[in-house]
Amino acid sequence: MNPELADRAVLAAYVDAGLSIRKIAKRTGCSKSAVACALRQHGLSRRRVRVPDEMKKKLRM
Template sequence: MTPELPDRDVLAAYVDEGLSIRKIAIRIGCSKTTVAQALRQHGLSRRRIRVPDEMKKKLRM
């Protein structure tokens, strides 16, 4: 039985946390391949650039 994958927002949050595909797969309870396919399906990159809050403030100026 295949586990139901989280929606795009949940996957994006895991990636934003800095979790690897392996760690996401463990949390969800599926294979790394399934997670990689879901990320591609949702147009998410495994590596997301996190902008520190201080930098965000400077960019808004």
């Protein structure tokens, strides 16, 4: 498994920033199904949460 998907905190930060499964997959270099599976394994919701733009900027690399 990709280290970013194995790390719940990183994956949770992507979800909290409002990234879609497709965008997380692109950022991590994984398939959408791998991202969806990792979200389920970590018990994370795929629903978007409103996040301030400042936090979104911090997650952009």
